[in-house]
Structures are given as structure tokens and as C-alpha cells.
Amino acid sequence: MPGYNSPMPIQILPDEVASQIAAGEVIERPASVVKELVENALDAGATAIEVRIQGAGQRLVEVSDDGAGIPASELPLAVARHATSKLRAAADLFNIGTLGFRGEALASIGSVARLTITSRPPYAESGARILVEGGKIGSLQAVGAPPGTQVRVEDLFFNVPARRKFLKSERTEARLIDELLTRYALAYPHVRFSLSQDGRTAMQTSGSGERREILAALYGAELARQMLAVDFREDDLSLSGFISPTSLTRSNRKEITFYVNGRPVQDIALSTALIQAYHTLLMVGRYPLAMLFIAMPAGEVDVNVHPTKAEVRFQERERIFSLVQRAVKRALLAYTPVPDLGFAAGWRPSQESQQPSLDWGLAHDDLAHDELALPSPQPDDALVPAQPAPREFPGMPLLRPVGQIAAAYLVAEGPDGLYLIDQHAAHERVLFERFMAQRGEDVPSQALLEPFTVELPPAAARLIEGQLDTLSELGFRVEAFGRSTFLVRAVPALLAGMDPASALRVLVEDFEEDETPLQGQVEARIVARVCKRAAVKAGHLLNPDEQRALIGDLERCQSPRTCPHGRPTMIHLSVDLLERQFGRRGAR
Ligand code: ADP
Ligand code: MG
Numbered sequence: 001m002p003g004y005n006s007p008m009p010i011q012i013l014p015d016e017v018a019s020q021i022a023a024g025e026v027i028e029r030p031a032s033v034v035k036e037l038v039e040n041a042l043d044a045g046a047t048a049i050e051v052r053i054q055g056a057g058q059r060l061v062e063v064s065d066d067g068a069g070i071p072a073s074e075l076p077l078a079v080a081r082h083a084t085s086k087l088r089a090a091a092d093l094f095n096i097g098t099l100g101f102r103g104e105a106l107a108s109i110g111s112v113a114r115l116t117i118t119s120r121p122p123y124a125e126s127g128a129r130i131l132v133e134g135g136k137i138g139s140l141q142a143v144g145a146p147p148g149t150q151v152r153v154e155d156l157f158f159n160v161p162a163r164r165k166f167l168k169s170e171r172t173e174a175r176l177i178d179e180l181l182t183r184y185a186l187a188y189p190h191v192r193f194s195l196s197q198d199g200r201t202a203m204q205t206s207g208s209g210e211r212r213e214i215l216a217a218l219y220g221a222e223l224a225r226q227m228l229a230v231d232f233r234e235d236d237l238s239l240s241g242f243i244s245p246t247s248l249t250r251s252n253r254k255e256i257t258f259y260v261n262g263r264p265v266q267d268i269a270l271s272t273a274l275i276q277a278y279h280t281l282l283m284v285g286r287y288p289l290a291m292l293f294i295a296m297p298a299g300e301v302d303v304n305v306h307p308t309k310a311e312v313r314f315q316e317r318e319r320i321f322s323l324v325q326r327a328v329k330r331a332l333l334a335y336t337p338v339p340d341l342g343f344a345a346g347w348r349p350s351q352e353s354q355q356p357s358l359d360w361g362l363a364h365d366d367l368a369h370d371e372l373a374l375p376s377p378q379p380d381d382a383l384v385p386a387q388p389a390p391r392e393f394p395g396m397p398l399l400r401p402v403g404q405i406a407a408a409y410l411v412a413e414g415p416d417g418l419y420l421i422d423q424h425a426a427h428e429r430v431l432f433e434r435f436m437a438q439r440g441e442d443v444p445s446q447a448l449l450e451p452f453t454v455e456l457p458p459a460a461a462r463l464i465e466g467q468l469d470t471l472s473e474l475g476f477r478v479e480a481f482g483r484s485t486f487l488v489r490a491v492p493a494l495l496a497g498m499d500p501a502s503a504l505r506v507l508v509e510d511f512e513e514d515e516t517p518l519q520g521q522v523e524a525r526i527v528a529r530v531c532k533r534a535a536v537k538a539g540h541l542l543n544p545d546e547q548r549a550l551i552g553d554l555e556r557c558q559s560p561r562t563c564p565h566g567r568p569t570m571i572h573l574s575v576d577l578l579e580r581q582f583g584r585r586g587a588r
Contacts, residue, residue: 036108116130116151187259229241432527435531448500
């Protein structure tokens with residue numbers, strides 16, 4: 001029996017096991033394979049990189065480049081561990097000008113997949129091919145091949161079932177690959193990138209060197225037009241790229257990417273510096289979009305702190321952060337009109353109607369909420385429409401409206417004490433149930449005078465594409481129109497008046513992390529989003545009639561106590577609790 005009582009003798013691990021362990025650090029998922037292969041192609045000086053994916057990368061990742069190639073004699077070395085052409089001595093580690101240097105990627109991939117490399121340096125007469133399967137290196141074969149390198153990775157993790165279990169849905173894995181390639185395409189505007197997923201072109205760049213053009217290809221022309229250019233130089237440091245104007249934000253940091261010497265990095269401190277530069281210009285819980293490229297002497301940044309090289313260590317942290325802040329502030333000042341403080345403070349003047357607030361571009365107050373709601377304990381349950389409850393069970397006591405406080409909460413009296421109702425959450429719940437009930441039959445829809453064209457990033461486009469039927473049940477009429485472009489012909493009447501582009505975009509924004517295998521849940525999430533947009537916002541004064549109507553509508557809901565995202569719609573202070581708090585009972 002293994003365990004501490006009867007220890008096994010110490011043994012050197014068999015090679016196969018050792019390399020699988022090492023591989024685990026570098027190759028976590030199909031996107032890691034793509035990353036390593038694309039970096040190799042870039043290091044080889046490729047001007048065109050073609051990525052073909054099947055089965056979200058689990059069945060096939062194939063990367064072809066027109067770079068320097070690998071001489072036949074070196075192919076067996078290329079797939080051996082700790083074999084690299086990019087580093088000679090330990091001292092070089094602190095002055096790395098290439099993306100790769102650990103000499104681990106190909107060996108790692110070869111130990112957890114079926115790897116085929118075909119390569120020909122431009123000067124060689126013919127090409128050569130080598131196969132590696134589960135770590136076993138096959139023999140070398142001469143083959144005809146175009147100059148450059150093609151790496152095929154099939155059946156990733158075929159011999160590591162445990163790894164396979166940790167992969168997310170195909171859609172998520174495919175999206176991670178999209179996002180990854182998008183990052184590299186932006187970082188290397190002179191390189192022509194293409195990505196095909198299951199035979200379908202998912203993205204393509206021209207290699208023209210024009211970053212804004214790439215931004216347009218990847219994120220849509222409208223977004224590319226709005227982004228502000230950053231171009232800042234100071235001694236041996238420079239910062240260039242794009243940031244969003246204050247009017248263009250997201251509810252998470254996912255669209256913030258920093259690159260250090262052409263390498264996308266994750267660095268919380270860098271994004272914090274960026275966000276601080278926007279100080280007070282953004283609502284709480286809103287984040288800018290940014291693609292910022294830092295160029296600095298290779299010797300001043302340590303890239304060897306993380307197996308996937310996603311993290312870096314700067315020699316002069318403070319200097320870099322201050323550079324980011326100053327550069328971003330300057331770009332914002334140069335372009336941004338004086339902010340409207342009324343809206344920056346999140347407090348909108350009263351409006352005497354219960355009409356859904358249509359200027360949701362400004363009324364962001366609910367979004368801060370949303371961030372809080374993310375780790376909600378029962379998001380999925382909350383979204384799945386509840387089983388029809390027996391009519392006699394209202395789920396909520398009959399309430400007498402007392403008033404409104406902070407233009408955000410309704411105060412009501414019930415049979416057992418005081419109820420505080422979050423007007424936005426409550427309205428969301430009401431709309432959600434109304435939508436779910438009407439769905440498919442007669443959701444009122446409003447046709448647009450002119451169909452509206454919306455371009456979405458590839459991942460978002462794919463998501464929408466899979467939901468066209470759902471959208472039509474909700475009163476949207478949306479048609480695919482080219483690769484990542486859609487025609488919006490009608491929107492739900494509830495959303496009439498909103499900019500159709502944002503109405504559509506918001507349905508998929510932040511969807512990425514969601515793992516929603518069931519169509520019903522995706523649908524419910526989309527409905528929840530529509531409702532969130534349409535629901536009355538905090539900061540809206542409601543007159544007594546409106547208060548009564550909202551409370552009445554909530555009482556008729558099947559699950560009145562939570563909003564569609566699972567947050568409570570109301571807080572109950574029982575008479576008993578009040579008495580205790582006032583020391584009338586219990587204490588003594
Ligand atoms: P690293 O990139 O850290 O050196 P890899 O395992 O990724 O390690 O690659 C090993 C070696 O194989 C590289 O150093 C390089 O010489 C060669 N190589 C890999 N991919 C390519 C490619 N696409 N074109 C040319 N050479 C390549
Ligand atoms: Mg490499």
C-alpha cells in the first residue's frame with residue numbers, strides 16, 4: 001500500500017513520465033499549442049502564418065509558416081528537450097530577443113500528442129519530415145515541401161486522459177485560440193495571419209503593417225475608428241498602441257492586453273496603472289479596452305519567470321508604470337472632451353416615468369452590481385425559468401408601498417415587517433419572466449427603418465451566430481451578413497430606441513467565460529441581459545403609481561425574490577428583528 005508508512009524507494013522517473021510532467025507546465029490546452037507554434041514561426045522570421053484548427057484544436061492544430069525552416073539534420077534535435085537555437089549560455093537568459101528560448105515546446109507537444117514537423121530551409125533542395133508520437137521520436141524522411149515549416153499536432157492529450165478532462169467546451173477552447181491569435185496579429189502587423197477553424201476562416205490579417213487596419217479586421221471598423229492612439233517615447237522606453245475613449249468600456253479587464261517587446265503578458269500592476277490613468281473618467285466597475293506595446297531593452301525585463309512566459313519581471317517597475325500612466329493620461333487628455341460630471345458620478349437627474357431608461361450607454365450604475373454578482377452562488381439555477389408555481393402561492397407577501405429611498409430602493413410594508421426592494425433588480429425580474437412567457441409567440445418587436453450593420457469580434461460573432469433563433473424568439477431580427485457582420489432588422493420593443501449595435505453587442509459581451517452547455521441556459525442568459533438593459537436603473541425617481549405598479553408586478557412573479565442573475569431583489573427586516581435591534585425584546 002503506498003503512503004508514508006511504506007514509502008516507495010526513490011527512483012528516477014521514466015523519461016516518458018518526466019516529459020509529461022514537464023509538458024503539463026507548458027501545454028495546458030490547445031491554445032497553448034497554438035501559442036508555442038506561432039511564437040516559433042515568428043522567431044523564424046515568418047511573414048505569413050497560417051493556422052488551421054479542427055475540433056477546437058484537440059483533433060488538429062496545424063501551423064504553417066514561410067520562415068527560416070529547420071535543416072533536416074537538426075529536426076531530431078528540434079523535438080528533443082532543452083534543445084533550442086535561440087540561447088547558448090546562461091548569460092543570454094537575461095537578454096532574450098526571441099519569443100522562445102526554453103527549447104521545451106516541441107518536445108512537450110511531442111510527448112502529449114502526435115506531432116509531425118515538415119520543414120525546408122529556403123536554400124535546401126528538399127524538405128524533411130519527422131514524427132513524434134507520445135514522446136517517441138520516429139525516423140527522418142525526405143519529402144518535397146515548400147520553404148518554411150509546417151507543424152501538425154494531432155490528437156492532443158491522446159495519452160493523457162486526465163488533461164482532457166480539464167478542457168472546457170469546444171466553443172471556449174476555440175475562442176481562446178481566436179483571442180490568442182488576435183493578440184499576436186496585433187503585435188505583429190507586418191505578418192500575415194490567418195486562422196481557419198473547421199474549414200471556416202475565423203480571422204485574417206493583411207500584413208500591411210497598419211495596426212488600425214488590423215484592429216478593424218479583428219474588432220470591427222466602428223471600434224477601430226473610436227480607439228485612441230498612444231505613442232509615447234522616453235529615453236530607451238516606448239509605449240504605443242491603442243486605448244478606448246471613456247465612452248467605450250467593458251465590465252471586465254479582459255480586453256486589456258499589454259505586450260512587452262512583442263510578447264503578450266499578464267501583469268495586474270500594468271493594467272492597474274492603466275485603469276488609474278482613467279481615474280474618475282470611468283464608472284465603478286467599468287474598464288477600458290487597451291492594446292499597449294511596451295518596447296524596452298531586452299536586458300531590463302526578465303521573461304524567464306513563468307513556464308508559459310506570460311509573466312515578466314521588470315528591473316524598474318516604477319518607471320514602467322509611471323510611463324504607462326503618463327502616456328495614457330496624455331492620450332486621453334488629447335482626445336477626451338471634458339467629462340460630464342453628472343454622469344461620472346453615476347447619479348442621473350430624475351425622470352418622471354417608469355419607461356425603461358433608454359440611454360443605457362450612460363446609465364452604467366447597474367454594472368457595478370453585475371461585477372458583484374459574478375460569483376453568485378446559484379447563477380445557473382437562477383436563470384433557468386422556474387417550474388410554474390401553483391397560483392395560490394404568490395412567493396411574496398402583499399406589500400404596501402411606503403416610498404423610495406436613494407432613488408434606488410423601494411420601501412414597503414408587509415405582514416411581517418419592512419421590505420427594501422432594489423428597483424432595478426426587481427424590474428429585471430419582472431421583465432425576465434414576462435419575456436420568458438412571451439418567448440416565441442408575441443414578443444413585441446420594433447422594425448428598424450434602415451437595417452443596421454454590426455461588426456463583431458470573431459468570438460462574439462460565433463456566439464451570436466449560434467443564437468439567431470433565440471434572438472428571433474426575443475424579438476430581434478438579425479441576419480448573418482458576411483464573416484463577422486450582422487444585419488439587425490428589428491429589436492425587441494423594450495429595447496427600441498437603443499443603438500442596435502450596442503444592443504446586439506451587449507448580448508455577447510462578457511459571455512466568454514460562461515460555460516453554458518445547455519441551450520436553455522444560454523437563452524435564459526441572453527434574455528437576462530436584454531432585461532438588465534431594459535430595466536429601470538438606480539437613480540431613477542419613481543412616482544407612487546410607478547412604485548405600486550412595480551411592486552405589484554414583482555408580486556406576480558414566480559421567483560420574485562431574486563433577479564435573473566441570482567441577486568436578491570429585496571431585503572426583509574422582520575418586526576422581530578426590528579424589535580431586537582431596538583432592544584425591545586430578547587436582549588434582556
Ligand atoms: P524554443 O522555441 O524555446 O527554442 P521549441 O521547442 O519551441 O523551443 O523549438 C525548438 C527549436 O526548433 C527552435 O529553437 C528552432 O530552432 C526550431 N524551430 C521550431 N519551430 C520552428 C519554425 N517554425 N521555424 C524554424 N525553426 C523552428
Ligand atoms: Mg518555441
